[in-house]
Amino acid sequence: MSRSPSQEPDENVDALPRQQRTYSIGELARMFEVTPRTIRFYEQEGLLAPSRQGQKRIYREKDRVRLKLTLRGKRLGFSLAEIREVVMMYDAMPDGNARQLKRLIEILEEKRANLERQQEDIRLMRMEIDDVDQRARDVLRQLGQEEKSRKP
């Protein structure tokens, strides 16, 4: 909890066109504040497919974006399986047959509905939080008053 997450890395180690840049697993891990283990796990689950240089993993811009999307999905409560489902279909899209494409559109519709529900949930929960907050502040103010009137 020391450094803030740099979702968009502006480290900019050297002014490279970003499309050419490559990343080590450690770099990516620091960027998104996850452990290397997590990144390897995502690969194992078919969410990432970095190239290799000998034994070492080499991550390109594409991989970085995928990781970003994956983590965003996670924050929204999607399972890795769900995320993979969309990501893989997206990759298979160019040469996808009609059936697959229709299925993809279907899935997207589901996700959309899901997001809408979440937005509503957020709206409601915000109201409740505001409410609780208000009450808490009221009680707190009350306590302050009593304090003063007890020892004037």
Add this chain to the structure above:
Amino acid sequence: MSRSPSQEPDENVDALPRQQRTYSIGELARMFEVTPRTIRFYEQEGLLAPSRQGQKRIYREKDRVRLKLTLRGKRLGFSLAEIREVVMMYDAMPDGNARQLKRLIEILEEKRANLERQQEDIRLMRMEIDDVDQRARDVLRQLGQEEKSRKP
């Protein structure tokens, strides 16, 4: 996946003032489309505290609301521990001391920040979904065209 979730029960078994109504575990389970096991588990985790009638659990309106809030929290990716944290502090509020109240307000601030981030995540993910959807439909249309021009 047969019945739709009746978040707000309008079963209205008998026109009772709702504040007096009580629910069995099975009723609640059906209402929110969870299993009784889940509800018992939430109790065990300190999120619910129904009264008893002999051995059987009796749920009041208050319990129903709590369950509703808990499930909403879950849909937003909060852990049961986090949810309990707020719920318990809320309950302890009336006679809470200043330190506790300030802590509660702090927590609420955290949750708020969390929700804001989620809203941003949702916004971004929606755009991406729209984008993928658009591409998919394009490719699909392409396929249709080829089909026609191959056999006119």
Add this chain to the structure above:
DNA sequence: CAAGCACTTTACGTTAACGTAAACCTCGTC
């Protein structure tokens, strides 16, 4: 009264998403 619900407790099983540890390469550098 037997059968069938709806409920109870106890307890072990399961799955997802990693954490953690051990044992091994492979650099640059002191």
Add this chain to the structure above:
DNA sequence: GACGAGGTTTACGTTAACGTAAAGTGCTTG
């Protein structure tokens, strides 16, 4: 050439949030 900082694989451990099964209680209904 020892070593420290990064990387690697393999494999077992852990936690949250339930699922599932067994065995019992209590009512009411044919």
